[in-house]
Amino acid sequence: MDDFWSGIGVDGVDLHLEPDAANGRRAGLERALRDAVREGRLSPGTRLPATRRLAVELGISRGTAKAAYDQLVAEGYLTARQGSGTRVASLPSVDPDAPEAVARARAPRFDLRPGSPDVGAFPAAAWLRALRRAIATAPSLAYDYGDPRGRIELRTALSGYLGRARGVIAPPDRIVITSGYVQGLALLTRVLGGDIAMEDPGLPFHRDVVRHNGGGVVPVRVDERGVCAQDLGEESAVIVTPAHQYPTGVTLHPERRRALTDWARARGGMIVEDDYDGEFRYDRQPVGALQGMAPGRVVYLGTASKTLGPALRLGWMVLPPHLVDRVADAKLHSDHHTETIGQLALAELIDSHAYDRHVRACRLRYRRRRDQLLDRLGERRVRGIAAGLHALVEVADEAEALSRAEAEGLAVGHLGGHWHTPGEGRPQGLVIGYGTPRERAYPDALEVLAKVLDGG
The missing domain is CATH 1.10.10.10 (Winged helix-like DNA-binding domain superfamily/Winged helix DNA-binding domain)
Incomplete structure (x- = not known):
C-alpha cells in the first residue's frame, strides 16, 4: 500500500x-x-x-x-x-483556551455594537429570483475573466439607481465595482498617495487601511456641523461621511459642504465620500450625496453591506474621469475583478425595483427601532438619530459604563476608541447600533442598556 x-x-x-x-x-x-x-x-x-x-x-x-x-x-x-x-465523531476541543472556545465563552447576551445591519432581513427570496434570472440570461462570457471595472449590467443599473436615489452623477463608464468599501479605499490610497485627511473621531480600521496601503493619515476635527473643512491644508484627499458621520452621527452642514468643495477645487485635492448608510434617513428624504455638487473633485463610495449584507462583498466607486483608468488598473492588479454572478444578481435586483422595495422596508424597520431606542432612553442625550443604523449616547464615565455593560452581557461600541489620539478631556459616549439584534431580542437589549446607563 x-x-x-x-x-x-x-x-x-x-x-x-x-x-x-x-x-x-x-x-x-x-x-x-x-x-x-x-x-x-x-x-x-x-x-x-x-x-x-x-x-x-x-x-x-x-x-x-x-x-x-x-x-x-x-x-x-x-x-x-x-x-x-x-x-x-465530534471530538471535544483539546485546548480550552483556543480562539473558538474563548469566542463562545465571551459571546454577549445582547449585541448593540454598530456597523452591521439586520442580516436576518436579507431578502433571500428576491435575491434567489434575481439570481435565477441573471444566470438564465447571462452570456457564456460572463463566466470568464472580466472587466476590472465590473460587469456593464451592474454599472448601468447603478448609474440609474444612484442618480435617482442619491443624486449622484454616475455614467456607467465612471463606475468601478469593488469587493466592498475597504477595497475601494485601499485602491484609492494607492492611486492618490500622499497624506489623506480623515475625520476625528472616525473608524480606526479605515485609518489602518490607508496606512497599510502607503498613505499618511492626518486627523481633521468633527464638530456639531460635521468635518471642519477650514482645518484642511495640503493633503491629497479628505475622507468624509457627510450623510451620517461615523461615529457622532452628525449630518454635514450645507456651509461645510461648500467649504469642502471649495478646498478641493482650490487645492486640487480629492474628496472621498463614504456613503455607507445614506439611504436611511428618518426625519425627511435622504440627503443627496455630496458628489452631485462637484463630480470632478469627489470620489463616491457606496456598498451593499448595509442595505443587503456584508457577506455579498459588493461595493462601487463613482470616479472623476481622470481617475477611472488608474483605479481600474489598480483593481486589475489587486484581484483582476470582483466575482461576476453576484454583480449580475444585484443588477437584476435593482432593475426589477426589488432593491428599492427592500431599502424602503428596511428604512421603516430601522426607524421603528430608532424610535424604540429614544422612547426607552427618555431624556438622555442621544445624538445622530436623524439617520443611519447607530446613535451616540453621551455618558459621564465611558469606562464605567462599559464595565457595567460587560457585566450585563451587553456589547456596545464606545467613542473613546475612535479618536486619532485618545486623551483626557475628550467627549465620552456609547455608540449604539440598532441594526444587529433580532426583532424579538431588541426590547430586552434596550432594557439592559437602560439599566447600564442608569448605573444599575
Whole structure:
C-alpha cells in the first residue's frame, strides 16, 4: 500500500488518506484515518465509505478495512449506527483556551455594537429570483475573466439607481465595482498617495487601511456641523461621511459642504465620500450625496453591506474621469475583478425595483427601532438619530459604563476608541447600533442598556 487514495468515497466524494504502511496495512489505515480526523481534514459528521467500497479502492481486504473502522469507533474517532453508516465523531476541543472556545465563552447576551445591519432581513427570496434570472440570461462570457471595472449590467443599473436615489452623477463608464468599501479605499490610497485627511473621531480600521496601503493619515476635527473643512491644508484627499458621520452621527452642514468643495477645487485635492448608510434617513428624504455638487473633485463610495449584507462583498466607486483608468488598473492588479454572478444578481435586483422595495422596508424597520431606542432612553442625550443604523449616547464615565455593560452581557461600541489620539478631556459616549439584534431580542437589549446607563 504505497499510496492511500480513494477516488470514490461516498456518493462520488473523494477521500484522501496519507500513506503509512510501515506497521502493516490495518495499522497504516488506522493511523491515516486518525490523523485526518485530528487535523480536521475529515470534519465531524462526514460519512465514510462502506468497508466493501473502501477495501476495493485501497486494494485491501474488507476484513482489514472493517477492523480499522472498529478500532477507531472504540477510540471515539468514529461512530457507527445501523442504517446511517460510519461517520466522523465530534471530538471535544483539546485546548480550552483556543480562539473558538474563548469566542463562545465571551459571546454577549445582547449585541448593540454598530456597523452591521439586520442580516436576518436579507431578502433571500428576491435575491434567489434575481439570481435565477441573471444566470438564465447571462452570456457564456460572463463566466470568464472580466472587466476590472465590473460587469456593464451592474454599472448601468447603478448609474440609474444612484442618480435617482442619491443624486449622484454616475455614467456607467465612471463606475468601478469593488469587493466592498475597504477595497475601494485601499485602491484609492494607492492611486492618490500622499497624506489623506480623515475625520476625528472616525473608524480606526479605515485609518489602518490607508496606512497599510502607503498613505499618511492626518486627523481633521468633527464638530456639531460635521468635518471642519477650514482645518484642511495640503493633503491629497479628505475622507468624509457627510450623510451620517461615523461615529457622532452628525449630518454635514450645507456651509461645510461648500467649504469642502471649495478646498478641493482650490487645492486640487480629492474628496472621498463614504456613503455607507445614506439611504436611511428618518426625519425627511435622504440627503443627496455630496458628489452631485462637484463630480470632478469627489470620489463616491457606496456598498451593499448595509442595505443587503456584508457577506455579498459588493461595493462601487463613482470616479472623476481622470481617475477611472488608474483605479481600474489598480483593481486589475489587486484581484483582476470582483466575482461576476453576484454583480449580475444585484443588477437584476435593482432593475426589477426589488432593491428599492427592500431599502424602503428596511428604512421603516430601522426607524421603528430608532424610535424604540429614544422612547426607552427618555431624556438622555442621544445624538445622530436623524439617520443611519447607530446613535451616540453621551455618558459621564465611558469606562464605567462599559464595565457595567460587560457585566450585563451587553456589547456596545464606545467613542473613546475612535479618536486619532485618545486623551483626557475628550467627549465620552456609547455608540449604539440598532441594526444587529433580532426583532424579538431588541426590547430586552434596550432594557439592559437602560439599566447600564442608569448605573444599575
